[in-house]
Amino acid sequence: MGKPGKVVAIFVLLVALVLCPFYLDIIRLRLMTEVVYYSLYAVSLNMILGYGGLLSFGHSAYFGVGAYVTAIALLRIKGLGLLPAILAGGLSAAVIGSFFSIFLIRVSGTYFAMLTLAFNQLLYAVALKWRPVTGGDDGLGGFSIPDLHLPWIGKIDMLDTSNFFWFTLVVIGVMLLFAWHITRTPLGISILLLRENEERAQFLGHQTSLTRFWLLTLASFFAGISGSMFALFQEFVATSAIDVLKSIDGLLMVIIGGVGNFFGPLLGSLFYIIVGDWLSRVTEHWEFFIGCFFIVLVLFFRGGLVGLLAGAQDRLLKALVHPRGEAAP
Amino acid sequence: MESHLNTVLITFVHGLVYGMLLFLVASGLSIVFGMMGVLNLAHASFYMLGAYFGYSVLGVTHSFWLSLLLAPVLVALAGSLAERFLLRPVHAAGHLFELLLTIGLSLVMLEIVKWSWGTEPLPVALPESLSGTVQIFGSTYPVYRLFIFGFGSIVVIVLAGVLFKTNLGMIVRAAIDDPEMVSSLGTNTPLVFNLVFSLGAGLAGMAGVIAGPILGIYPGMAQVMGLDVFVVVVVGGLGSLFGAILASFMIGELQSFGVLLFPRFSLILIFLLMAVVLSIKPQGMFGEKG
Amino acid sequence: MTFILETQSIFHDFKGLEVLFDINLGIQEGERHAVIGPNGAGKTTLFNLITGKYRPTRGAVFLDGKEITSRPIPWRARNGLARSFQITNLFPRLTVFQSLRTAVLSRRGIRLNPIVNVGRMKDVNEEVESLLERIGLEDQRDVPAGMLAYGQQRALEIGLTLALRPRVMLLDEPTAGMSTDETREVVELIRRVTEGMTLVIIEHDMEVVFDLAERITVLHYGRILASGPKESIREDPRVKEAYLGEEDFACTFKSTD
Numbered sequence: 001m002g003k004p005g006k007v008v009a010i011f012v013l014l015v016a017l018v019l020c021p022f023y024l025d026i027i028r029l030r031l032m033t034e035v036v037y038y039s040l041y042a043v044s045l046n047m048i049l050g051y052g053g054l055l056s057f058g059h060s061a062y063f064g065v066g067a068y069v070t071a072i073a074l075l076r077i078k079g080l081g082l083l084p085a086i087l088a089g090g091l092s093a094a095v096i097g098s099f100f101s102i103f104l105i106r107v108s109g110t111y112f113a114m115l116t117l118a119f120n121q122l123l124y125a126v127a128l129k130w131r132p133v134t135g136g137d138d139g140l141g142g143f144s145i146p147d148l149h150l151p152w153i154g155k156i157d158m159l160d161t162s163n164f165f166w167f168t169l170v171v172i173g174v175m176l177l178f179a180w181h182i183t184r185t186p187l188g189i190s191i192l193l194l195r196e197n198e199e200r201a202q203f204l205g206h207q208t209s210l211t212r213f214w215l216l217t218l219a220s221f222f223a224g225i226s227g228s229m230f231a232l233f234q235e236f237v238a239t240s241a242i243d244v245l246k247s248i249d250g251l252l253m254v255i256i257g258g259v260g261n262f263f264g265p266l267l268g269s270l271f272y273i274i275v276g277d278w279l280s281r282v283t284e285h286w287e288f289f290i291g292c293f294f295i296v297l298v299l300f301f302r303g304g305l306v307g308l309l310a311g312a313q314d315r316l317l318k319a320l321v322h323p324r325g326e327a328a329p
Numbered sequence: 330m331e332s333h334l335n336t337v338l339i340t341f342v343h344g345l346v347y348g349m350l351l352f353l354v355a356s357g358l359s360i361v362f363g364m365m366g367v368l369n370l371a372h373a374s375f376y377m378l379g380a381y382f383g384y385s386v387l388g389v390t391h392s393f394w395l396s397l398l399l400a401p402v403l404v405a406l407a408g409s410l411a412e413r414f415l416l417r418p419v420h421a422a423g424h425l426f427e428l429l430l431t432i433g434l435s436l437v438m439l440e441i442v443k444w445s446w447g448t449e450p451l452p453v454a455l456p457e458s459l460s461g462t463v464q465i466f467g468s469t470y471p472v473y474r475l476f477i478f479g480f481g482s483i484v485v486i487v488l489a490g491v492l493f494k495t496n497l498g499m500i501v502r503a504a505i506d507d508p509e510m511v512s513s514l515g516t517n518t519p520l521v522f523n524l525v526f527s528l529g530a531g532l533a534g535m536a537g538v539i540a541g542p543i544l545g546i547y548p549g550m551a552q553v554m555g556l557d558v559f560v561v562v563v564v565g566g567l568g569s570l571f572g573a574i575l576a577s578f579m580i581g582e583l584q585s586f587g588v589l590l591f592p593r594f595s596l597i598l599i600f601l602l603m604a605v606v607l608s609i610k611p612q613g614m615f616g617e618k619g
Numbered sequence: 620m621t622f623i624l625e626t627q628s629i630f631h632d633f634k635g636l637e638v639l640f641d642i643n644l645g646i647q648e649g650e651r652h653a654v655i656g657p658n659g660a661g662k663t664t665l666f667n668l669i670t671g672k673y674r675p676t677r678g679a680v681f682l683d684g685k686e687i688t689s690r691p692i693p694w695r696a697r698n699g700l701a702r703s704f705q706i707t708n709l710f711p712r713l714t715v716f717q718s719l720r721t722a723v724l725s726r727r728g729i730r731l732n733p734i735v736n737v738g739r740m741k742d743v744n745e746e747v748e749s750l751l752e753r754i755g756l757e758d759q760r761d762v763p764a765g766m767l768a769y770g771q772q773r774a775l776e777i778g779l780t781l782a783l784r785p786r787v788m789l790l791d792e793p794t795a796g797m798s799t800d801e802t803r804e805v806v807e808l809i810r811r812v813t814e815g816m817t818l819v820i821i822e823h824d825m826e827v828v829f830d831l832a833e834r835i836t837v838l839h840y841g842r843i844l845a846s847g848p849k850e851s852i853r854e855d856p857r858v859k860e861a862y863l864g865e866e867d868f869a870c871t872f873k874s875t876d
Contacts, residue, residue: 055425067843103608109424111611114563118607121556122600129593163852186724187733193721196710203708204779205696205725244552248432255429288440294433298426299418321338 017169023143030233033165035273036228038173042253042265043179046220050250050260051183052086052215053195055113058120059250061100062093062220064242066227067133068127069093071237074143082146082158086171086228094217095183096123101216105209108198121248127239139238158232168229175225179264182218191215195260252294258306267305338466340585346474348581349481350544353536354554355561355573357529360568363616364505365522367416367427371435373555374535378552379404379534380541384508401535403560408530414525434549443548448549477539484535501525505568510526557584560603566616575614621684623648624669624700624787624818630677631661631668631713635788638664639841640676646787651818653828653849656838662821663705665838668790670702671695682787697725701785704791705821711765715775716758718764722782746782753812754778770801774808787817794824808831837861 020032041063048056073080073088081244100119127134134140141201145158146165158164182188190211193201231237240246249272257268264326272290279286301308358372374615382403386396411434419430422474446486459476462469492498504511504521512518537550542549565576580599605612622645629642639661647653654662658671668675671692673750687695710718720737723746724730737743754774759767764775773793780788793809794802806827809818822828828835829849836846837858847857853857 049425056426057428081657103604106608107611110428110567111364112364112591113424113428113609114559115370115604115607115611117559118563118600118604122597125600129597167442181736183732184736184738185733186735186737187731189724189737190720190730192713193710196712197708200704200708200779201721203696203702204690204783205693206720206730207691207693210731214733218733250437251429259425264417285440285444288437288444289442291436293432295415295430295437296431298422298433299415301427302422316719328857 013223016164023167026161028167031273031277033161033233034166035270036168036172037226037233038249038253038273039266039269040175040179040222040229041226041250042269043136043176043259043262044219045178045250046254046257046259046262046265047191047219047222048215049254050264051188051191051195052212054212054215055109056063056116056219057113057251058118058244058247059219059223060242060244060246061120061123062223063230063246064123064127065220065238066090066224067092067098067237068140068227069224069243070228072133074146075140080146082148082232085146086225086232089231090221090225094221095226097220097223098213099102100216100220101213104216107213115138118245118246119175120242120244121271123262124239124242124244127242134142135238137239139176139236141236144235145232164233168233171225174193175222176266179218179222180290183262187214189213202284206222244275252290254298254304255294255302256304258304259302261306264304264306271305331391332467335467336589339468339470341582342465342474342587344549344582344585345578346478346581347584349478349577350536350540350554351482351557351561351581352574352577353481354533355524355558355565355577357532358558358569359562359567359569359573360560361526361529363527364501364508364524365420367420367424367431368567370428370431370555371411371438372431372529373426373535373551373558374435374438375404375530376407376554377442377539377548377551378407378438379537380453380546381446381537381542382534383538384446384453384546387453387541393459396533397538400538401531404534404537405531409523409527410528414528415524417519419427432475439548439551441609448548450545451541453541453546456540471543473542477543480539481536484532488532557599560599562613563603564613569613569615572613572615596606620694621802622646622681623650623683623793625681626665626669627679627681628682629665629668629675631664631675631677632674632843633664636839642843642870644836644843644846646819648786649815649819651813651833653832653835654819654821654838654843655823655825655828655875659840660838661841662838663791666702666821670700680752681704694782696783697728700789701731701780701783701787701795702789703780703791705795707769707776708781709764709772709775711769712763714761714763715767715771715778716747716769718775719750719778719782720744723747723750723781726783745837747785750778750782754781754808755863770797770804771848773801773805775796777812781812786811787819791819792822792823794822794827801802802827832866 017032021029025033040060045056045059046060048054070085070089071094073085104112104115127139130136139281143166147155148158149155156163156167158167190201190206194204194208194211194215201208227241230241234248252273253268254265255265255268256271258264274288276286279289283289297304303310354376357375358369361372362368379400387393390396391597397545414474415430415434416427419426431484444479455473461472463472463475464470492502500511500516500521504516504518504525508518513519540554561573561576561580564579565572565574565605582600584595587598590593591598624644624646626642628643628768629639631639632639642665644665652750656662659723664673667673669695671687671690673688679686681687682698682700687698696773710721713721714715719802720743724737725742727743729743751760754777756771756778760772764772767775773795777790777793780790792807794805802824809820809831820828820829820831834847835849835852837844838853839861844861845852845857845858
């Protein structure tokens with residue numbers, strides 16, 4: 001598919017996405033809302049894992065911070081606006097991320113993975129034990145999505161599923177565009193160098209610890225925004241937002257989609273949420289099947305869905321252009 | 330005053346018992362990392378599997394001792410198959426996919442357990458011969474817990490004997506230090522790896538069997554033990570048996586006294602300790618640079 | 620007579636094994652200097668110490684009169700000291716163009732900018748184009764570095780170092796593993812692109828050494844055996860004695876008459 005073909009495909013998909021509220025029932029629309037905000041979570045993890053080549057196994061720490069801070073802010077600050085609540089979540093996650101990065105800068109490989117797990121567990125323990133603030137294992141509820149106030153338009157009721165879906169689409173869309181843009185900037189390239197050959201990057205003048213710092217801070221910010229949207233959508237936050245399983249969810253989405261490719265996590269989020277939902281209605285043991293699928297992917301299809309599609313596209317192209325297996329001209 | 334001392338002593342013994350369990354599980358994890366370079370995030374799942382297998386064998390044979398013998402063997406077998414057919418093919422693809430595979434494996438093992446034995450905790454009675462109590466330090470202390478420590482010690486001594494006094498043990502130790510050199514000497518390294526991996530899994534499974542009666546058998550047990558074991562290998566250093574021993578008992582005591590003194594914060598303290606160690610000396614006390 | 624690059628009394632050991640003893644080296648600006656010696660003599664270690672990969676156990680490194688012994692690698696690379704690697708050390712999945720661009724961006728201090736699209740940076744891209752021409756890889760611009768032929772990879776190695784516009788260029792065995800023809804081409808390339816630059820080169824191939832260098836330092840078991848203009852090194856009895864019996868060494872000394 002050439003460039004124009006790709007653009008058309010993306011355009012069609014976007015239109016289909018925007019028109020979702022018109023052809024999906026409430027339950028499916030809610031599912032799609034989840035797909036949208038989880039896609040940012042997966043993209044933010046892919047920034048670290050796929051682009052930076054760092055084993056970030058505790059990513060739910062930032063998602064959870066975003067979720068909790070948004071919930072806490074809405075509960076404690078009377079009349080807090082929607083956008084400030086979301087921003088608070090994202091910025092808090094970024095602060096935590098930048099703080100942790102100071103330690104994460106010094107380690108690599110498996111030790112990096114272990115430290116991220118340790119930090120994740122630390123925050124989980126805090127969320128579990130700090131009852132007065134986080135509600136402990138009861139979690140935080142009792143807040144609802146504030147109205148969105150737009151100039152000249154007035155207030156928009158966010159409790160309406162369609163409105164919130166479009167709002168999520170806009171917020172996440174903006175963030176995704178920002179993330180996409182970064183991959184094309186000098187910072188994005190410096191991040192790639194972390195994965196490709198960190199030593200050589202240093203010999204070319206890169207202070208790779210600074211690169212890591214910005215990478216982790218930005219990725220935490222995006223994860224935090226995703227967590228904020230999650231909190232608003234669920235109107236409830238508990239330790240499940242910040243536990244190991246949420247981190248594993250992220251990893252699943254990235255790997256299923258295809259690590260290192262920008263669109264991978266988008267596909268992965270779609271697949272994981274939609275297929276996960278379908279599977280969970282078909283069988284009690286859906287997690288077993290997801291786990292098996294995951295193992296099969298890691299064993300045989302490390303490129304994820306993106307890899308499969310690209311491979312399929314190649315084979316399709318070959319079949320179309322050389323239907324009888326003739327040699328290429 | 331005396332009762333305080335007694336409480337402290339009893340708590341200390343608790344810590345030793347738990348520390349022994351931790352070591353039985355952590356040793357395999359640490360050695361496998363030292364030798365094969367992979368952190369097996371599904372290791373605690375073998376512990377869980379051992380407990381469940383033990384329960385089933387007990388149900389069939391009504392003999393605790395048979396379950397203690399058979400269940401670890403079954404777990405070792407499962408470990409051997411997992412290493413050969415799941416871990417080994419992915420090794421060449423790098424750390425990321427290795428770690429991901431172990432995560433996937435832990436998920437699948439958890440689901441298999443829930444599917445086969447249900448999600449409710451399973452009741453396991455103490456074996457008759459070990460269900461008594463003794464008087465130590467002025468308190469009534471269960472014989473079974475002392476058995477855990479004693480039996481565990483025997484296992485450790487036997488293993489140490491094999492490791493340090495036999496040819497096989499020498500090869501294993503060499504493989505931990507320098508796998509490449511050992512393979513260039515003509516040793517069948519994949520076989521050694523598989524054996525050591527299976528042994529580690531079997532040990533963890535054995536810990537599961539003996540821990541079952543006091544810690545309970547339930548699907549979440551892998552995660553609970555896994556976290557503590559994780560702390561042990563971080564603090565003790567991956568790849569170091571000595572570090573694993575020291576750290577196991579350290580963490581065992583920390584947990585024991587933590588529950589006694591700071592019940593609300595012991596969890597946070599433990600993870601704080603781990604985060605601090607990883608930040609300052611990632612290789613832990615005695616580990617190697619991975 | 621100040622040196623642009625200088626080491627003073629460098630001693631270095633690796634986990635108890637001593638590898639360098641009392642290395643005093645002085646390179647003048649614009650000089651073309653070769654470091655030679657058998658494998659294991661400590662040549663690459665010396666490079667690693669000069670470029671910051673290791674801190675010497677004892678001793679100091681000076682750049683343009685200022686001490687840089689404790690400066691980290693990126694600082695040295697940004698302040699005029701660039702090196703290439705004996706074992707190809709590239710970015711496997713970046714194309715030749717992309718690889719060179721990272722070096723150019725770094726030289727211009729643009730590493731963390733999250734705003735500007737690199738495709739739109741005209742002068743950066745133009746500089747990369749001219750670099751491509753200078754190292755002769757225009758036809759390979761879109762080939763990932765990991766898929767280049769060996770000789771092309773070595774050219775890219777040099778290209779990356781060149782892109783930094785260093786004041787001192789350190790090349791570690793640039794002709795390693797090359798055929799005679801490839802070697803000739805690379806030597807031509809090096810001569811062309813390093814005109815006017817201070818060049819320090821580690822080499823085994825004596826033809827290359829005598830072709831490119833004016834002064835030679837001979838390292839032997841971690842010590843400087845001799846150091847001076849190439850003619851005096853060629854005649855130096857100590858050098859001859861140390862390498863008597865080292866067949867190719869003695870032979871190539873003779874053949875470069």
